[in-house]
Amino acid sequence: MSPGSGFRRGWRGNRALYFIVMIVVALALVFASRTGVLAPIENVLSTPLNAISGAFQQIALRLSLGLGDLAEVQALQARNAELEAALARLQAEVVDLREINNDYARLSQLLDYTTNAQNQEFVTGDVIAVDQTSAIRSIAINRGTRDGIAVGMPVVTPQGLVGRIIEVGANASRVLLITDLSSYVSARLQTTRAEGTINGQVSGNLLMTFIPLGEDAREGDIVLTSGLGGNFPPDLVIGQVTSIRQSELFQEAQVRSLINFDTLEIVLVMTNFQPVDLSVFQQPDGN
Amino acid sequence: MGHMLALPILALAAVMQATFVPQIRLFGGQPDLVMLLVLAWVITSPLEQAVTWAFVGGFAVDLLSAAPVGASIIGLITLVFIVEQLKGQLVNLNIVVLFGLVLLGTLIQYVTLSLMLVLSGFSIRPIEQFFYIVLPSLLYNVVFSVPIVAFVRRFKRGLSPRRRLARRSIIE
Numbered sequence: 299m300s301p302g303s304g305f306r307r308g309w310r311g312n313r314a315l316y317f318i319v320m321i322v323v324a325l326a327l328v329f330a331s332r333t334g335v336l337a338p339i340e341n342v343l344s345t346p347l348n349a350i351s352g353a354f355q356q357i358a359l360r361l362s363l364g365l366g367d368l369a370e371v372q373a374l375q376a377r378n379a380e381l382e383a384a385l386a387r388l389q390a391e392v393v394d395l396r397e398i399n400n401d402y403a404r405l406s407q408l409l410d411y412t413t414n415a416q417n418q419e420f421v422t423g424d425v426i427a428v429d430q431t432s433a434i435r436s437i438a439i440n441r442g443t444r445d446g447i448a449v450g451m452p453v454v455t456p457q458g459l460v461g462r463i464i465e466v467g468a469n470a471s472r473v474l475l476i477t478d479l480s481s482y483v484s485a486r487l488q489t490t491r492a493e494g495t496i497n498g499q500v501s502g503n504l505l506m507t508f509i510p511l512g513e514d515a516r517e518g519d520i521v522l523t524s525g526l527g528g529n530f531p532p533d534l535v536i537g538q539v540t541s542i543r544q545s546e547l548f549q550e551a552q553v554r555s556l557i558n559f560d561t562l563e564i565v566l567v568m569t570n571f572q573p574v575d576l577s578v579f580q581q582p583d584g585n
Numbered sequence: 586m587g588h589m590l591a592l593p594i595l596a597l598a599a600v601m602q603a604t605f606v607p608q609i610r611l612f613g614g615q616p617d618l619v620m621l622l623v624l625a626w627v628i629t630s631p632l633e634q635a636v637t638w639a640f641v642g643g644f645a646v647d648l649l650s651a652a653p654v655g656a657s658i659i660g661l662i663t664l665v666f667i668v669e670q671l672k673g674q675l676v677n678l679n680i681v682v683l684f685g686l687v688l689l690g691t692l693i694q695y696v697t698l699s700l701m702l703v704l705s706g707f708s709i710r711p712i713e714q715f716f717y718i719v720l721p722s723l724l725y726n727v728v729f730s731v732p733i734v735a736f737v738r739r740f741k742r743g744l745s746p747r748r749r750l751a752r753r754s755i756i757e
């Protein structure tokens with residue numbers, strides 16, 4: 299028997315000491331993970347897990363969507379009728395908007411003004427995992443530093459804003475959804491241009507807060523990013539106002555995203571948007 | 586041998602938890618497969634093996650989560666040592682005791698993970714999250730605990746040397 303094995307058995311026999319050692323090791327891992335010391339190991343270990351996860355996620359979504367469709371045939375029929383009516387109405391609007399767009403394009407050309415949308419560059423990513431802690435609303439995608447992804451880049455779908463990149467590995471990244479409690483997005487109402495802040499809720503819904511009392515906010519208004527704060531480009535669709543509540547100081551609006559975050563399959567990362575670091579404007583204490 | 590198999594089993598459970606399980610979320614709650622596997626293992630096995638399962642399971646969960654690596658391990662290790670302490674005082678493991686341990690495990694995981702998330706800069710709303718996430722998760726964990734403990738028991742029985750010898754003699 300080696301001299302070390304007796305010692306090892308000894309401290310493991312003392313359960314309190316064994317427990318403390320294990321907790322200290324776990325805390326050291328947390329610290330190493332937060333400071334990035336563990337990043338190379340995390341990258342290596344998460345690569346096979348992400349690959350398996352990606353394959354499983356595709357199967358899970360197919361199953362979920364298939365079962366959901368079966369259970370919701372009636373609801374889908376009613377929804378289809380609604381959408382057909384909306385389509386007819388919107389087609390008329392599209393004709394008008396095309397006219398406006400043509401006018402706008404001509405005027406923009408005259409002013410030599412290019413919109414942000416024309417300059418945006420995207421990288422497409424598949425959703426490979428959903429955060430399993432429930433306390434955090436995030437997803438993992440199969441694109442990382444090798445694809446030009448960086449922390450802070452906005453993530454969208456054609457239906458609107460999804461969130462922003464918070465962690466990047468070589469082949470995968472983590473996206474903090476706008477529905478997370480820690481997510482704050484500067485927003486404005488499309489019709490009245492009233493400003494506010496979109497914050498995620500525990501239920502997964504969105505709440506637009508800090509809308510000034512004097513501003514006209516209505517149900518059905520489309521909520522867009524305002525671009526204030528520099529974290530997101532302006533005019534990305536966030537959702538639609540479903541109800542308004544007034545407090546003593548501000549108005550609050552419940553906002554429904556047009557995205558179903560539970561069944562997200564593909565997202566777009568805006569790779570040419572650089573978040574603005576406002577910390578450079580912070581004054582040191584005492585100045 | 587049993588704890589060597591922790592890696593594939595817990596990795597698979599963590600992947601299932603990140604892919605299939607979110608599709609059956611009730612409000613914000615979902616079953617915690619890794620916690621239930623670790624709980625089942627500590628009930629049926631020596632402390633050292635259960636600690637290995639807690640480390641491997643927590644690591645796998647955190648690799649597929651935005652939480653820092655180690656955050657889930659703290660809760661699982663705490664659960665393992667508490668259950669190990671209680672094991673000596675329990676006459677037998679009936680369904681009520683099992684549900685009690687599941688309740689304990691769910692709460693420990695929630696409290697420790699919330700603490701780690703706050704320290705890592707994430708926002709939490711404890712009371713809202715308790716009702717929206719923890720209670721539905723608890724319900725799911727209670728339902729899933731019975732088949733998972735049964736699976737681990739069968740699995741362990743299959744690993745026992747006596748059973749393996751018997752199987753080999755039948756083949757020969």
